[in-house]
Amino acid sequence: MTLPWHPIRWLQRTVNAWLFGYLLSSLPAAEWVWEHPAIPHLPAPPGIPAMVTHAFGTWLPPHGAMIAVLVVMALALRGIVFPARWYFTLIQWVLFSSLVNFAWITSTGGHQLVVNVLFWMILLPAKEPDTGSRMGVAQVMNGAAFWIIRLQLLAAYAVTGIQKLTGSHWLVGDAMGIVATDTAYGPAWLASVPALAVIMNYAVLLFQLTFPIAVWWARTRRWWMLMGIVFHLSTGIAFGILDMGLAFLAVYPIWSRRGEWAISTLVSA
Amino acid sequence: MKPRLLRSVVVLLVATHLMLVLCYTLPREWVPDRLQAWSQHYVRPWFHQRWNLFAPDPSECDRVLEVGLPDGSWRPLIPEDRPYLLRRMSRPLAQMVSDGLRSGGPVDPILASSLRGLARDIGREVGELHFRLVERCVVFPAEPARRSLNIIPLDLPLP
Numbered sequence: 001m002t003l004p005w006h007p008i009r010w011l012q013r014t015v016n017a018w019l020f021g022y023l024l025s026s027l028p029a030a031e032w033v034w035e036h037p038a039i040p041h042l043p044a045p046p047g048i049p050a051m052v053t054h055a056f057g058t059w060l061p062p063h064g065a066m067i068a069v070l071v072v073m074a075l076a077l078r079g080i081v082f083p084a085r086w087y088f089t090l091i092q093w094v095l096f097s098s099l100v101n102f103a104w105i106t107s108t109g110g111h112q113l114v115v116n117v118l119f120w121m122i123l124l125p126a127k128e129p130d131t132g133s134r135m136g137v138a139q140v141m142n143g144a145a146f147w148i149i150r151l152q153l154l155a156a157y158a159v160t161g162i163q164k165l166t167g168s169h170w171l172v173g174d175a176m177g178i179v180a181t182d183t184a185y186g187p188a189w190l191a192s193v194p195a196l197a198v199i200m201n202y203a204v205l206l207f208q209l210t211f212p213i214a215v216w217w218a219r220t221r222r223w224w225m226l227m228g229i230v231f232h233l234s235t236g237i238a239f240g241i242l243d244m245g246l247a248f249l250a251v252y253p254i255w256s257r258r259g260e261w262a263i264s265t266l267v268s269a
Numbered sequence: 270m271k272p273r274l275l276r277s278v279v280v281l282l283v284a285t286h287l288m289l290v291l292c293y294t295l296p297r298e299w300v301p302d303r304l305q306a307w308s309q310h311y312v313r314p315w316f317h318q319r320w321n322l323f324a325p326d327p328s329e330c331d332r333v334l335e336v337g338l339p340d341g342s343w344r345p346l347i348p349e350d351r352p353y354l355l356r357r358m359s360r361p362l363a364q365m366v367s368d369g370l371r372s373g374g375p376v377d378p379i380l381a382s383s384l385r386g387l388a389r390d391i392g393r394e395v396g397e398l399h400f401r402l403v404e405r406c407v408v409f410p411a412e413p414a415r416r417s418l419n420i421i422p423l424d425l426p427l428p
C-alpha cells in the first residue's frame with residue numbers, strides 16, 4: 001500500500017497557501033479580531049482537548065493571538081516551498097484551531113474543514129513514500145490519514161446536500177431566490193430571473209449530492225472538480241464567503257493524480 | 270505484521286472515523302441516540318464540523334444590527350467600509366441575537382458585550398448607546414424580493 005506522493009504534496013501546498021492567504025486577509029481587521037477582539041472569546045469547554053484546541057484562554061494569553069497568526073503564516077509559507085514536517089503541521093493545527101475558536105464568530109465550514117484536514121496532515125508522510133518499504137505502523141497512520149482527508153471532503157458535500165433535502169425551499173426551488181435577495185449575500189438580480197434561480201437551485205443540489213460519487217472516476221472527476229471551482233468561486237464572491245469556497249478547493253488536490261490536469265488529458269476526456 | 274492485517278486496520282480506522290463524523294453531522298433524527306452520543310464525545314472536541322449553511326432551508330429573514338447615534342440617526346453596527354473579516358461577523362451576530370430573542374430570553378451577555386465592542390469607535394462620551402435588530406422577512410417564497418420590515422429595539426443587560 002504505497003500512497004501517491006503527488007496529491008499529498010499538492011494538498012500540503014494548497015492548504016498552506018489557503019492558511020497564508022486567509023490570515024493575510026485577516027490583517028486589516030487585526031485590531032478588531034486578534035489584538036483587541038470586539039467579540040469576547042467563549043469559555044473553553046472542559047477537558048484536556050480544550051487545552052489544545054482553545055489554547056488562548058487556557059495556557060496561551062489572549063493577546064498572543066497576533067503572534068500566533070504570524071507564526072502560522074510563516075509555517076504556511078515554509079509548507080508551500082518545502083514538504084511539511086509533522087511537528088510543524090502539529091504547531092499549525094494547535095495554533096490555527098485555537099485562532100478559529102478565538103475568533104469564533106468569523107469561522108465558517110471552510111475553517112472547520114481546514115482545521116480537520118490539518119489534523120490529519122500531521123500524519124501524512126513528509127517525503128515521497130518508498131515503494132519497496134515494508135508496511136508498519138507509520139504506513140497505517142499515513143494510509144488512514146490520506147483516506148480520511150479524501151473522505152472528509154466527500155462527507156462535507158454529501159451532508160450539506162442531504163441536509164438541504166430535509167427542508168422545503170430547496171426541494172421546491174425557492175432557496176436560491178431567498179439567498180440572493182438576502183442583503184448579506186446576493187446577487188439580488190437573480191430573483192428577477194426566476195427561471196435561472198430555480199435552475200441554479202437544483203444545479204447546486206445536484207452538484208453537492210453527486211460530487212461524492214463522481215470523484216471516484218477520472219473521467220467524471222475532472223468535470224465535477226471544474227464545476228466545483230466555478231461553484232465555489234462564484235458563490236464565494238457573490239455571497240462574500242470567498243475564504244470558505246477556497247478552503248474546499250484547497251482540499252481538491254488530495255483527489256488528483258499526476259498529469260490529470262494537463263490540457264491534453266482534459267481535452268481527451 | 271502481515272500487510273493484509275495492516276490494510277484491515279486502515280480500513281477499520283477510516284470507517285469508524287467516517288461513521289462517527291456522519292453521525293455527528295447528518296440530520297439529528299436520522300441517527301440513533303446512542304451513536305449520536307458517541308459521535309458527540311468523539312467528534313465535538315477534536316473534529317467539530319457543521320455542514321448546514323443555507324440548510325435545511327435558507328433563513329427567510331435577512332438581519333442587520335444597527336446602533337443609534339447621538340443625533341438620533343441609526344447606522345449599521347458594522348459599516349460597509351470595515352475590513353472583510355469584520356463585515357462577515359454582521360450576519361451571524363444578528364442571527365444569534367434574533368435566535369435568543371425568539372427563545373424568549375434577554376440578549377445573551379456575550380452578545381451584548383459583542384455589540385458594545387463593535388460600537389467602541391463611536392466613543393464613550395456619548396453615553397449609553399442604543400441598538401436595534403432590523404429584519405426583512407420573505408412574505409411569499411416565490412417572490413423573495415418582497416419582504417416585510419420588522420424593527421426590534423434591543424434592551425441589553427448592563428455590562
